[in-house]
Amino acid sequence: MMIDVGNFALAGAMLVAAASALAAVHGAVNGVPAAVRLARWLLGGFLALISLSSAALIDALVHSNFQVAYVANYTERALPVGYKIAAFWAGQSGSLLLWAWLLGVVSTLAAVLWRRRQDAAYPWALATLAAVCAFFGALMLFAANPFVLSVRPVADGQGLNPLLQNSGMIAHPPVLFAGYAAFTVPFAALIGALMTGQKDDEWVQPVRRWVLAAWLLLGVGILLGANWAYTELGWGGYWAWDPVENASLLPWLTATGLIHSLVVQRRSGIFRGWNAGLIAGTFLLCIFGTYLTRSGVIQSVHAFEASSIGTFFLVFLGCGVLLSLGLIIWRRNLLKPAQPLDSLLSRDGAFLIANVLLTLIMVVTMVGTIFPIISRVMTSHPMEVKTNFYNTVVAPLAMVVVALMAVGPLLSGGRHAAADLRRRLMLPAAAAVAAVLVAVVAMAWREAWSVVTLAIVVLTVGAILQELIRGVRARMADSQENAATALLRLVDGNHRRYGAQMAHLGIAMLVAGVVGSSVFGQKHDLALTRGQEAEVAGLTFTLRDLNQTRHENYSAVEANLMVTQKDGRTAMLKPQVRYYDKFEQPASEVALDSTLRRDIYVTLAGWKDEGHSATFQVIVNPLVAWIWLGGLVVTLGGIFAMLPTLAVVPAVQPGGAGLDLAGNPQPSGGAAR
Amino acid sequence: MKSKLIIAGLILAATVSYLVYAGVSQGWVYYLEVDAYLAKPEYRGQTVRLCGRVGAQGLVRDAAGLTARFNLLGKTHEIPVVYHGVVPDMFKPGCEVVVEGKQDKAGVFQSTMMLTKCASKYETEDHAKRLGQRP
Structure with a gap:
C-alpha cells in the first residue's frame, strides 16, 4: 500500500x-x-x-x-x-x-x-x-x-x-546534497536575470545569501565526508584525491570565488560576466560531479558500474551548458563592466586574482580527475594521475590563494592601496618573520611547506587581530565605551566583515591542520604480546588484552591498548575488528586519541595465538583536530555573516570611514588612517 | 591597465602550465587490466596500476594483517601479487581491486597500495546481485 x-x-x-x-x-x-x-x-x-x-x-x-x-x-x-x-x-x-x-x-x-x-x-x-x-x-x-x-x-x-x-555517514550525504540543491537557486536567479535582460545589479543581492548558504552546506558536507573517511577507512588520512571527493570539491572552489566576486559586482558593477559564468558553472559542476561519479566513466574507490542514470545526467548537463552559454553570449552587452578595474593592487584586484586562481585550481583538479578519459582518447593507454600530481600542482596554487586571503583584507579600495597595505602589513609581517625564525633556528624545521604555512597563518591571524584591536580602540576613543562593549558593538555592527574575518581565521586553522598532518605525520607497525611494552614515536604502548564483545548486529574483537605519554598521561585505546552478521569480511574500527597537538590513530591489524599477541598500525598525526575546528569556525563565521545585527548600535562615524567588503560604511575604518 | 592585466595573465598561465607539466610528468601511472599488462613486456619495469579480481585459490593473508598474497585475475590470464600494508576491510576473493606497484625478477607483482572497489553507497543492481549470491 x-x-x-x-x-x-x-x-x-x-x-x-x-x-x-x-x-x-x-x-x-x-x-x-x-x-x-x-x-x-x-x-x-x-x-x-x-x-x-x-x-x-x-x-x-x-x-x-x-x-x-x-x-x-x-x-x-x-x-x-x-x-x-x-x-x-x-x-x-x-x-x-x-x-x-x-x-x-x-x-x-x-x-x-x-x-x-x-x-x-x-x-x-x-x-x-x-x-x-x-x-x-x-x-x-x-x-x-x-x-x-x-x-x-x-x-x-x-x-x-x-x-x-558510522555516525559521519548519517550526516554527510544530506548536508552535501543540501549544498548541491541550494546552488540551483542562484542558477535560477541568473537565468531569470539574463532572460529578462536586467541592467542593474539589484538581482545579485538576494543571490549572495543563497550562494553563501550553499557554499557553507557544501563545505560542511565535504568535511563530514573527510571526517568519515578518517575515522572509518583506517588508512589514517582524510582526503585521497579520489574522483568522488574531487567531484564535490569542484563546485566548492568556484563558489568560494563567487562569494567574493558577487560582493564586488554589487558594489562596483564589475565582474558581471565572470559572475554569470561562475554561477552557471557552479551549478553545472554539481551536476557534472554527479554524472562523473555515478555513470561509471571514471574508476573510483567507490564502486560505480555503468548505469543509465549517467545518460540522463549527461543530457541534462548538455542542455544546461548550452542554455547558460547561449544566454550569456546573447546578453554579453549587459554583462560588460560598468567601469574598468582600477588596479591589480587593490581590493577588487585581489578578488580578481583569487577568483582566477580558484578557477584554475578547479580546472586542474578536473583535468586530474578525468585524466583517464583524456588519456584514453589521446593515447592508446589509459593513465591515472597519482596523488602527487595534485600535491605538485594544486598545493602551490592553493597556498597562493591562502596568502592572498591573509593580505587581501588589508587592501583598501582607493588609490592609496599600496601605501595603506605597506603600513597595515608592517606588524603582522614582522610577527610572521619572527615566527619563521624561531621555527627554523630554534626548532630546526626544514620542510618548506610547514615554514610557508606557518608564515601565512601568523600573517592571517596577526592581520585579523590588528584590525580588530584598532577598531576597538577607535570605538573606545570615540564613544567612551569599555573594551568589551566596544568589541561586541564593533563586531555586531558589521556582521559581514567580521563573519568573513572569522571564516578566514577558520581557513587558516584548517590549512595548519592539513599541512601539519601531511608533513609531520608518522606511521609505524607495532607487534606486541600481552603485557608487553613498546616505545613508538615517543609514546609507550602496552597491550593489556584482547577480548570479544557482542553487539546488535555484529561481534567484535577488541584490544585494550594503553598509551602513556612522556608526561605520564595515559589513555586506553580500543581498536576493534568487527564481524557483521551479514558481511563475511571483517571491518576494522579505528581507535583515536585526539588532542589539539596530535591524534594517535590506531588500527588493530591482526592477532595470533588466541589473542596473546597482536599487531597494530599506529599513526601519529599532528594537528588534525585543527581541521575539524577550523571547519567549525568557518561555518560559524558564515552563519554570523548571514545573521542580522543583533542589537541596535549607536553609530560611531569618525572622519573618512572606509567601506567594508560589502560596501557598507565601516565604523572603525577611520582610526587606521 | 589592460596591458598590466595581460602581462599578469601571461605570467599566471606560464606558471600554471609549468606546474601542470611538472605534476603530470612525475604524477601519472598506466592503468591497465591484467591481460593488457601481461601482453606487453615493455610494462615490466614500470610502476603501474593493475585492475582485476582477487582469485580465491592461493589467497594467503598473514595473520598479523599486514601482507596478502593472491592471484589477480584478468579475463584470460592471472598474475601473482604480494601486497604489503594494512589489508583494506573490503578485500576478499572475487572482489575487484586496483594495486599499484611493479613486477619483481621472479614475476611477482609487489605492491604497497591497494584500492578495493566493492564498498560503496552507490552500488548498482549488478553489485546487489553479487551480494545476493552469498551462501
Whole structure:
C-alpha cells in the first residue's frame, strides 16, 4: 500500500513540476500573473508529493518491508533504527530521492521568499527551478526508482555496508546534497536575470545569501565526508584525491570565488560576466560531479558500474551548458563592466586574482580527475594521475590563494592601496618573520611547506587581530565605551566583515591542520604480546588484552591498548575488528586519541595465538583536530555573516570611514588612517 | 591597465602550465587490466596500476594483517601479487581491486597500495546481485 503511494507520489511530483515549469513560462511570456501564482503553488505541490514519497520509503525502511528491493538490499531486521533511516541515502536511488526532496525544499523556499519581488525575472527563475525538479522526478521514475520490488521474497535483508554504519555517514550525504540543491537557486536567479535582460545589479543581492548558504552546506558536507573517511577507512588520512571527493570539491572552489566576486559586482558593477559564468558553472559542476561519479566513466574507490542514470545526467548537463552559454553570449552587452578595474593592487584586484586562481585550481583538479578519459582518447593507454600530481600542482596554487586571503583584507579600495597595505602589513609581517625564525633556528624545521604555512597563518591571524584591536580602540576613543562593549558593538555592527574575518581565521586553522598532518605525520607497525611494552614515536604502548564483545548486529574483537605519554598521561585505546552478521569480511574500527597537538590513530591489524599477541598500525598525526575546528569556525563565521545585527548600535562615524567588503560604511575604518 | 592585466595573465598561465607539466610528468601511472599488462613486456619495469579480481585459490593473508598474497585475475590470464600494508576491510576473493606497484625478477607483482572497489553507497543492481549470491 505505502509502496504504491510512494510510486504514485513520485509520478505525480514529476508531472506537477513539469506543469509548474510550463505555467511559469506561460506567465513570463504572456504576462499572466495568475499563471505565475499557479506555478508557485504547483512547485509547492512538488515538495508535498516528493515528501510523501520520501515518507513512504522511510516507512518501508523502518518497518523492514523487504518487498521493496531497496530495503532488502541496504537493511536488515537487526539494524538499529537510526541506521535504518540513514539507509535512505545508502544507495543510488534513495540518495537521489533525498536530493530531489532537498531540491523541493530550497525551490519552494526561494519561490515563497521572492514572491513579493514584483520583477519580470521571477517567473523565469520559477520556471528554471521547476524544470530542475521535473528532471529529478523523471530521473527517479525512469532510471533510479527506489520503489522497485524484490524479485523474490526474502526473510531478511542484506544489511547495511559496515563502512556506512558510522555516525559521519548519517550526516554527510544530506548536508552535501543540501549544498548541491541550494546552488540551483542562484542558477535560477541568473537565468531569470539574463532572460529578462536586467541592467542593474539589484538581482545579485538576494543571490549572495543563497550562494553563501550553499557554499557553507557544501563545505560542511565535504568535511563530514573527510571526517568519515578518517575515522572509518583506517588508512589514517582524510582526503585521497579520489574522483568522488574531487567531484564535490569542484563546485566548492568556484563558489568560494563567487562569494567574493558577487560582493564586488554589487558594489562596483564589475565582474558581471565572470559572475554569470561562475554561477552557471557552479551549478553545472554539481551536476557534472554527479554524472562523473555515478555513470561509471571514471574508476573510483567507490564502486560505480555503468548505469543509465549517467545518460540522463549527461543530457541534462548538455542542455544546461548550452542554455547558460547561449544566454550569456546573447546578453554579453549587459554583462560588460560598468567601469574598468582600477588596479591589480587593490581590493577588487585581489578578488580578481583569487577568483582566477580558484578557477584554475578547479580546472586542474578536473583535468586530474578525468585524466583517464583524456588519456584514453589521446593515447592508446589509459593513465591515472597519482596523488602527487595534485600535491605538485594544486598545493602551490592553493597556498597562493591562502596568502592572498591573509593580505587581501588589508587592501583598501582607493588609490592609496599600496601605501595603506605597506603600513597595515608592517606588524603582522614582522610577527610572521619572527615566527619563521624561531621555527627554523630554534626548532630546526626544514620542510618548506610547514615554514610557508606557518608564515601565512601568523600573517592571517596577526592581520585579523590588528584590525580588530584598532577598531576597538577607535570605538573606545570615540564613544567612551569599555573594551568589551566596544568589541561586541564593533563586531555586531558589521556582521559581514567580521563573519568573513572569522571564516578566514577558520581557513587558516584548517590549512595548519592539513599541512601539519601531511608533513609531520608518522606511521609505524607495532607487534606486541600481552603485557608487553613498546616505545613508538615517543609514546609507550602496552597491550593489556584482547577480548570479544557482542553487539546488535555484529561481534567484535577488541584490544585494550594503553598509551602513556612522556608526561605520564595515559589513555586506553580500543581498536576493534568487527564481524557483521551479514558481511563475511571483517571491518576494522579505528581507535583515536585526539588532542589539539596530535591524534594517535590506531588500527588493530591482526592477532595470533588466541589473542596473546597482536599487531597494530599506529599513526601519529599532528594537528588534525585543527581541521575539524577550523571547519567549525568557518561555518560559524558564515552563519554570523548571514545573521542580522543583533542589537541596535549607536553609530560611531569618525572622519573618512572606509567601506567594508560589502560596501557598507565601516565604523572603525577611520582610526587606521 | 589592460596591458598590466595581460602581462599578469601571461605570467599566471606560464606558471600554471609549468606546474601542470611538472605534476603530470612525475604524477601519472598506466592503468591497465591484467591481460593488457601481461601482453606487453615493455610494462615490466614500470610502476603501474593493475585492475582485476582477487582469485580465491592461493589467497594467503598473514595473520598479523599486514601482507596478502593472491592471484589477480584478468579475463584470460592471472598474475601473482604480494601486497604489503594494512589489508583494506573490503578485500576478499572475487572482489575487484586496483594495486599499484611493479613486477619483481621472479614475476611477482609487489605492491604497497591497494584500492578495493566493492564498498560503496552507490552500488548498482549488478553489485546487489553479487551480494545476493552469498551462501
